[in-house]
Amino acid sequence: MSKDVWTIVSIVIVAALSALSVAAISWGIDNHEIGFGFWIGSLLTMGIMSYLYADNPFYKFTEHLFVGVSASYWIATYYWTQIDTNLLGRLFPEKTSFLGMTIDFSRHGHEQNLWYLIPLVLGLFMLARLIPSIGWISRWSLSFVVGLYAGLRSYGYLQSNVMQQAKETFRPIIIPGDFWAGFNHLVLVVGVVSALLYFFFSKEHKGMFGTISRVGIFFLMVSFGAAFGFAVMGRISLLIGRFDFLIRASTAENGYPSIVVTVLMVAILSILAMKNKGKGEDEDELFEP
Amino acid sequence: MKRRKGLMRIGLLSAALLLVLSVSAFAQDAEPAEEAPQEVYDAPPAPVTNLIAKDHVYDSGKEIDIEFDRSADDGSGADDVEKYEVYRSESGSEETLVTTIPAMVSGGDRRVIIDDSNGGLENGAEYSYRVLTIDRAGGSSETRLSGTVSPSGEWFDFKKINMLAALVILVFLIKFFIRKAQRGEEIYLRPVAGLQAFDEAVGRATEMGKSVLYVPGIMDLDQVETVAGIIILGYVSKMTARYETDLEVPVSRSLVMSNAREVCKSSYLSEGRPELFKDDMVHYLTDDQFAYAAGVNGIMLRKKPAACFYQGKFYAESLILAETGNSIGAIQIAGTASPAQIPFFITACDYTLIGEEFFAASAYLSQDPKLVGSLKGQDWAKGIIMIAIVVGALVETLNVLGVVTFSLKPLLAVG
Structure with a gap:
């Protein structure tokens, strides 16, 4: 089958699944009660995980579905939480008529605030890119955003990343009666100063300067190692969560969705791989439909 | 008959005895009441006086000064005041205990406190206060502020x-x-390995006839890392224009897409190759973190770029991207200031710009006097x-x- 046919088949499958989900919701049927959600969840989970072996049609389908659904989800979310609620809700808080249309955003309960005309105009400027002759106006909006956040962040970072952290490093390095507390503080001060020295760019790292900056690298690597271990533990818990879902889904009353999906997926990929064997140089090309 | 009279006498005697005992018992019961000590009336402490609340000057509008004179029973009089409790209320909400102050053992008669409630006060809102004076016996008296007070901010905090x-x-x-750099004075910059590899990576992609993938992180332009990533993109896109190498920049934010397109367009223009620039080389995928990671992975697996740049703000998707890039054999250069993601890039990429190195990259690459001086x-x-x-x-x-x-x-x- 050609790629176009595969694309059409994929779209039909997604449309059918979406329609079925919407119908189930409108009929008051909980997807989990009939195991439908488990089947979809198992298919998508295994589809994404199949990437660990190689690129294949299941991964492509799941990836495109994920990207498409999330993009449309965020557009809808931004519209309803920002444009509808925050912008139009504040510009037109009462029911009014405009060019023969009735505008009613009173449900948000805001008071009128005409300062919001500025973001409206800046937003419209961004859309000017659609007309090439006046597309340059969109740079004004971009400049506003970049300049505004540069100013805001410079203060925030100076306060939290410089002043606050420097203040917290003002620790006594000798504490009578508590040697280890003092030693801890000494390690902290040496670590901060040497790591800062590593980030000196305008001086060559040689001699004493180089030695101290190497101590700084040592401290940085220790902290990165600790962060790595901590983050890996978090990721493992995510993986366990996914496996937990697959195991929970795999019950007799649901029809063993995760097992059936896995077996079918392996079988289809094996057939595709055998069919295309010797055609391509890359492992991924084995799964080209 | 005699026997009957005898019984009557015994009955009368018993009744008389019972009466005597009852009267004596009643007399005993009544006795304590007569001898009870006189009850001492414990008067509540004298309340604080001259309670004033006013806006704290030269602040951001989130503080109120509260002043009052100590109770007459604090350090003098009955001298039994234990503490003062200051309460604040806002119309329509419950009363909040602002602070508890112990009795004044020393100092002047006037007490001044600043109510900032950890930034919980609202600029312009109206608040009323009362001070409760509590003595050691638990008695209390209160002083209410007449009227309300609202905090307001000044130009200078x-x-x-x-x-x-x-x-x-x-x-x-x-x-x-x-200024020094602009006057032409030479400013030394120590070599940074990751930055020297930029040319090498684009050169490798050119030699292999493959594309360059540039990922400017997953956050918007409000993050300095994203801005830094786009500045570096300007340098990379200049190289791809110069060497006529394909460039692909998938982004996860619409504003980043607009900005990145502008940057790439001007780079291609400055290199004299505007015809090589296409809007599609910078394209939007999705705002969602993991969907974006899945999309970029798909691009990597299918187009197999020879060089992958990850320059910007990253979160949990960092390792997914870097591992996929590693699996396709691309030369990878990462740069981020996110401390939690640096370890993942270090393990999976060929070169990693850590923290400040990443911000310094634009100065290194451009050698612009403004950036070098900065x-x-x-x-x-x-x-x-x-x-x-x-x-x-x-x-x-x-x-x-x-x-x-x-x-x-x-x-x-x-x-």
């Missing part, structure tokens, strides 16, 4: 004067070294901070040892 000083010093240093100025600022840390730690040590009685911490405290 004097608690942040140290921030102003720090900013002025920083700006002065940066400006000073920018880097030198920042180095000086770092030097001042290091000296401050060492001196601050020494002063704290001397403080603990009893040699000095002051601390430098308040100098850096920002209200």
